[in-house]
Amino acid sequence: MIGGHRQHPSTVEELIIKDRWGNFTCMVCKMECVKHHDMVRHVETRHFSPGYGCSLCGKSFKTKRYLRSHVNTAHKATGAAATAAATS
Numbered sequence: 001m002i003g004g005h006r007q008h009p010s011t012v013e014e015l016i017i018k019d020r021w022g023n024f025t026c027m028v029c030k031m032e033c034v035k036h037h038d039m040v041r042h043v044e045t046r047h048f049s050p051g052y053g054c055s056l057c058g059k060s061f062k063t064k065r066y067l068r069s070h071v072n073t074a075h076k077a078t079g080a081a082a083t084a085a086a087t088s
């Protein structure tokens with residue numbers, strides 16, 4: 001990883017660097033791409049994946065595990081009911 005501070009990016013564009021040759025570089029993993037469309041897609045899927053969305057507040061998480069722990073901590077009050085209803 002390069003750079004110490006890590007801010008949570010709010011937009012896909014924030015993670016895309018365009019160099020003077022017109023190529024695009026992903027700020028997160030330094031992957032290079034010629035097409036902007038592909039770069040956006042890469043960033044969206046790799047670093048912005050909606051993944052698992054919380055049905056209670058709309059937040060999204062990369063993995064089901066993150067989502068579950070989020071629900072348990074952020075929605076503790078309703079967590080029990082939600083867990084009971086979501087038992088699969």
Ligand SMILES: [Zn+2]
Pocket residue numbers: 026027028029030031042043046047
């Ligand atoms: Zn990347």
Ligand SMILES: [Zn+2]
Pocket residue numbers: 054055056057058059070071074075
């Ligand atoms: Zn939530």
